[in-house]
Amino acid sequence: MTPSQSLAQDLAELDLIVVLRHAPHGSQWVREGLDVALVAAAFGKRVALLFQGDGVLSLLTGQQAGPLGQKGTHPQMAMLEMYDIETLWVSGSALAQRGLMPDDLMLPVRVMDVEDCRAVAHAQLPTLVF
Amino acid sequence: MALHLINRSPQAEAAYRDAGALFVEGDDLLLIEDACYAALPAAADLLTPFRGRVAVLDEDLQARGLSGRVDARVTIVDMTGFVTLTEKHDSAMSWF
Amino acid sequence: MTTTAARTLVVEGREIELDPEGYLVSLDEWSPAVAEALAAEESRTLTPAHWEVLEVLRDFYRRFEMAPAMRPLVKAVKQSLGDEKGSSIYLMRLFPESPAKVTARLAGLPKPTNCL
Numbered sequence: 001m002t003p004s005q006s007l008a009q010d011l012a013e014l015d016l017i018v019v020l021r022h023a024p025h026g027s028q029w030v031r032e033g034l035d036v037a038l039v040a041a042a043f044g045k046r047v048a049l050l051f052q053g054d055g056v057l058s059l060l061t062g063q064q065a066g067p068l069g070q071k072g073t074h075p076q077m078a079m080l081e082m083y084d085i086e087t088l089w090v091s092g093s094a095l096a097q098r099g100l101m102p103d104d105l106m107l108p109v110r111v112m113d114v115e116d117c118r119a120v121a122h123a124q125l126p127t128l129v130f
Numbered sequence: 131m132a133l134h135l136i137n138r139s140p141q142a143e144a145a146y147r148d149a150g151a152l153f154v155e156g157d158d159l160l161l162i163e164d165a166c167y168a169a170l171p172a173a174a175d176l177l178t179p180f181r182g183r184v185a186v187l188d189e190d191l192q193a194r195g196l197s198g199r200v201d202a203r204v205t206i207v208d209m210t211g212f213v214t215l216t217e218k219h220d221s222a223m224s225w226f
Numbered sequence: 227m228t229t230t231a232a233r234t235l236v237v238e239g240r241e242i243e244l245d246p247e248g249y250l251v252s253l254d255e256w257s258p259a260v261a262e263a264l265a266a267e268e269s270r271t272l273t274p275a276h277w278e279v280l281e282v283l284r285d286f287y288r289r290f291e292m293a294p295a296m297r298p299l300v301k302a303v304k305q306s307l308g309d310e311k312g313s314s315i316y317l318m319r320l321f322p323e324s325p326a327k328v329t330a331r332l333a334g335l336p337k338p339t340n341c342l
């Protein structure tokens with residue numbers, strides 16, 4: 001449960017953690033989680049995202065609009081950098097369970113082991129799960 | 131330590147899996163709304179990651195006719211118990 | 227997302243629909259002449275310095291499908307036009323009141339969500 005040293009440094013500089021755990025397109029969860037992260041960042045809060053479970057699928061490369069033209073969440077994901085949201089943590093086991101590698105993702109991320117994921121969830125920072 | 135809240139029925143296994151992945155010693159899980167069905171003995175496997183630290187909200191149990199059907203390893207709490215659990219923990223996370 | 231027109235603006239003989247807050251109902255209706263007309267409504271004159279910022283906005287929308295709030299607007303301008311112009315003071319001077327909202331309207335984008 002004790003975070004590794006570099007993670008502890010990241011945590012010390014944060015105001016908010018948003019956990020994304022749903023796949024894109026099927027529901028509004030990813031969009032709502034990203035909206036919260038972007039609003040917080042627009043207000044000057046320092047935000048990190050933790051992708052867990054199906055949430056890692058929202059980072060897959062090659063996403064497009066839906067068949068009826070529904071907007072995807074990938075443009076918002078690409079926009080995170082413009083809001084200075086650059087701390088992106090990804091559960092390594094969630095990736096592995098879905099047969100994915102970091103190269104399959106559209107943004108540079110930090111792959112985390114289960115201990116570090118738990119440390120993030122218990123960092124006593126405001127944490128919102130979507 | 132953290133209080134985890136789940137409100138989805140056992141059909142939504144991912145909520146239990148994702149919460150369980152981040153659950154540590156000293157955390158508590160509280161089952162509310164449709165998650166009450168996970169308090170039945172038949173759903174016990176779903177609750178193994180939570181190491182016996184599972185409670186369920188009595189008001190939601192009663193509404194669903196589940197009083198008397200709860201697994202003996204699950205603690206039944208009322209709204210006051212819910213508040214006590216919230217006070218006990220540094221943070222709360224909701225898993226939808 | 228559908229928006230209803232509250233009024234229209236006639237630009238070069240065409241009726242352009244505006245929503246209750248003055249943003250274009252249909253983003254495809256935008257043209258430089260529309261931007262000029264929208265600016266004139268607010269007694270703004272568009273100089274090359276304004277236009278290059280509006281172009282940054284339109285590029286931002288092409289990439290991210292959203293209009294930027296102030297912070298990412300400053301960052302986008304900085305990336306495209308350099309450090310000197312990528313500052314909130316510079317943008318406040320060019321687009322007084324609320325640069326993120328004013329520039330989005332003039333560039334024919336939706337109103338920025340996440341905006342202060």
